[in-house]
Amino acid sequence: MTTEILIAGFGGQGVLFAGKFLAYKGLIENKQVSWLPSYGPEMRGGTANCSVILSDEPVGSPIVSKPYILMAMNLPSLDKYEKDVLPGGLIFVDSTLIERKVTRSDVKVFYIPSTALAAEIGAPTLANMIMTGKVIKECDGISSENLEAALGKVVSARHADLKDINLKALQTGMDYAG
Amino acid sequence: MSEKVLMKGNEAIAEAAIRAGCRHYFGYPITPQTELAAYMSKRMPKIGGVFLQAESEISAINMVYGVAGSGKRVMTSSSSPGVSLKQEGISYIAGSDLPALIVNVQRGGPGLGGIQPSQSDYFQATKGGGHGDYHLIVLTPASVQEMADLTSLAFDLADKYRVPAMLLADGTTGQMMEPVELPEEKTVSVDKPWAVTGTGMKRKHNIINSLYLQPDELEKMNFERFERYKLIEENEVRYESYLTEDADIVVVAFGIAARVSKNAVNEARRQGIKAGLVRPITVWPFPKKALADLSKTAKGFISVELSMGQMIDDVRLAINCSRPVALCNRAGGMIPSPDEVLDSIKKMQEGI
């Protein structure tokens, strides 16, 4: 089984971080994984995206052009990638920042006001992890295990105190019934 | 064996170089290889190594030349425009028969070009690049694991043959993260009696030099060097063959293009087309014989490249133009999708 994920948003929304978290989680679970960021000036405030592939077989191309999962953290990302999602795929929309609805009817859509929820739980920069929590909850291919272990890999030792708030954000996403 | 870690390709090169005994790095900032220099700047001071940000690519490669002359393992890294600047120094290093590692994390060109992945420095890397008759040993990693493994191999081959080696990567393999099992730290002791380390008043002076004003002497140096190149061509060709045994259509691709192509080959097989893939791991020396052998059974070849078509010349030469060779390419930082490669395979299938 192979799960191809595309995470897209503004630079600074933690798009790459969320991808790294999922990749590390996959690695801990003995999956084949790849993580490929967009890079260059666009990282600094423009649009940023990253491709994450979790698979039971060796990963071929690390570029996700037809995602099974799209995490759209802003409107330009939804506009750009909605059409690319595989039929039957999942689209996760930050409904605080994206007012429009997904127009396709052959995909499953989840609207999560993650930016607002993030502010509510006192972690305004962690909308990415709330979205990720929801992805974990809804995607059969991604277990809800090893969250702490994976966070331990992506949160540097220097910022170990941030692990709890990240866990809380993940949990908030997993608990969100929308 | 060490535990698998997730690492960026650029960082895997740096760590593998350190584990291969490289303690000297010189570079100049350029996207998309900056993580490599950043990694070195962090690690080298802690292990008694040297990291120096040079004033230019030209200076960086000449610092490499100096260290290489002293017989120590040394490297530099850059991306396409910066590697163009290094060509003078690379020619001197080749002409002085010094081992060194040059990493090119390629981006689109020509000129300032772009910063997205490319393979359009293939000619520059495999045909010489600078002035004069020479070759580099050119290795092309297609995964983060290979970024590490081939770095280690490149140092060994460079020392073995006294030929500079190049790791020809691209923005994708440099930027992506994958699990990697890093090679064990090794202590290398290669006898380098030619190195300039001070005579100690015990021997005649050594001279590191590429100047031979007598044409017959210079010719002799070139002949001798090409004898060594012949040995490399005989012994060091590396490639991966995937589903080629019964293949009607053989896709040839290296680096990131090979990964995309592998997906396409798998899909073609699912659709009943006998496709296969040859992935050169060394592009100099090029796997000529492997392709020539396949040309006896395969009906056509497709060169998949992130360039306007450079390796395709080597494919045609390898099979002596005995089969049609098509080009499936994107340029300027674009990457062909597996579908594009698949279309190319189908088109050839219809034609043969």
Place this chain on the structure above:
Amino acid sequence: MVVFEKPKSLTDAEFHYCPGCTHGIIHRLVAEAIDSLGIEGRTIGVAPVGCAVMAYNYFSCDMVEAAHGRAPAVATGLKRSMPENIIFTYQGDGDLASIGMAETVHAATRNENITIIFVNNAIYGMTGGQMAPTSLPGQVTQTSPYGRDVKVAGYPIRVCELLSGLEAPEFITRVAVNNVKNVKAAGKAIKKAFQNQIDGKGFSLVEVVSSCPTNWGMTPQKALQWVDEKMIPYYPLGVYRDKSAEVTE
């Protein structure tokens, strides 16, 4: 009894330099410094592209031939990989002050612990007498046949003055070899530039105002006179930077 012999750190190879050229004197001064400091066995010289391109045949220590202008970068690599060795470059004006200016300035500003012997004869000798970055205003050369026009070609670069604008370098001095007194002073300066490196003090550059009778189109005597009358007034001799002297004062 006066015994005159060749310094040990020169080989037996015959110099290829033109009659009256001062490279021979400067080679000798460098070799004498190496001999008197007893460092030949751990010294590595870097030869330039220019008239001294074959200096690697003349010094008996280990030698490296650098690309045009790149000697300070090559020396940086050598010194960084072998801090206990003594590394010197021997460069001309085109090599050091034109094509290699970036390498020169940056080696200086890093206070790279190397010794640079900079031979300024205001012309490209090996290629047959073209205008150099240090050719004087009005100086006739193959590529300034009507005399160096500063409006077109700009002004000559005073390397010592330029480098002493930097914070880092240890020792920068300008000497000449046009008479016995100056040769003696040049010898002392060169020795000090090596001693500084042995003491770990850092970047030491000795500019040697020199002559090129062949390409200047003069007799050797006339050329030395021209050094005195034209070169030295534009390139004043003296110490431009000496950090250790500053400390002791």
